[in-house]
Amino acid sequence: MYGHPTADIKLEMTNISDLVSDIIFNKYKIRDPYYWPEKISNSFREYCTQKGPEFFQNKNDDFKQSARLYDHKRLFTASMFKRTLPNGEIGDRKWVMYSIKQGSIYCFMCKLFSSRLNSLFVSKGFDNWKKYEKLS
Numbered sequence: 407m408y409g410h411p412t413a414d415i416k417l418e419m420t421n422i423s424d425l426v427s428d429i430i431f432n433k434y435k436i437r438d439p440y441y442w443p444e445k446i447s448n449s450f451r452e453y454c455t456q457k458g459p460e461f462f463q464n465k466n467d468d469f470k471q472s473a474r475l476y477d478h479k480r481l482f483t484a485s486m487f488k489r490t491l492p493n494g495e496i497g498d499r500k501w502v503m504y505s506i507k508q509g510s511i512y513c514f515m516c517k518l519f520s521s522r523l524n525s526l527f528v529s530k531g532f533d534n535w536k537k538y539e540k541l542s
C-alpha cells in the first residue's frame with residue numbers, strides 16, 4: 407500500500423514536545439517511577455500530584471523483581487507499605503513507589519519536589535531491604 411498512514415501517525419507522535427503527553431500515552435510505564443523522566447517538568451509534576459501517590463505505588467505486584475541476596479535472599483513485601491508509628495498505631499508509607507521494572511523503591515515527594523539527585527530515593531532506587539526498618 408502507498409501512503410503508509412500508520413508511519414505518518416508515528417512520526418507525528420515523536421514530534422510532540424510535551425513530555426507528559428508522551429508518557430500518558432504509555433499508561434503502563436507512567437506507573438513505574440523507573441520510567442519517569444530525569445528532569446521533572448512542571449506539567450509532569452502537576453499530573454502526578456493530581457493522580458496522588460497511591461497510583462504509583464504498584465501495591466499489587468508480586469515483588470519478584472525485588473529479590474536481593476544478602477546473608478539470605480530478601481524481598482520487598484506488601485507490609486513494607488505500612489509502618490508502626492511511635493504510638494503503636496499502623497500508618498501508611500504513602501511516599502513509597504515500587505518500581506516493577508527494577509524491584510526497588512523511590513520516594514514520591516522527593517522525586518517530584520527535591521533537587522537531591524544523589525539520593526537513592528530519587529536517582530537509582532533504594533533496595534537495601536536489610537535497612538528497611540529504619541525508614542520513616
Ligand SMILES: [Zn+2]
Binds near residue numbers: 501513514515517527
Ligand atoms: Zn522523600
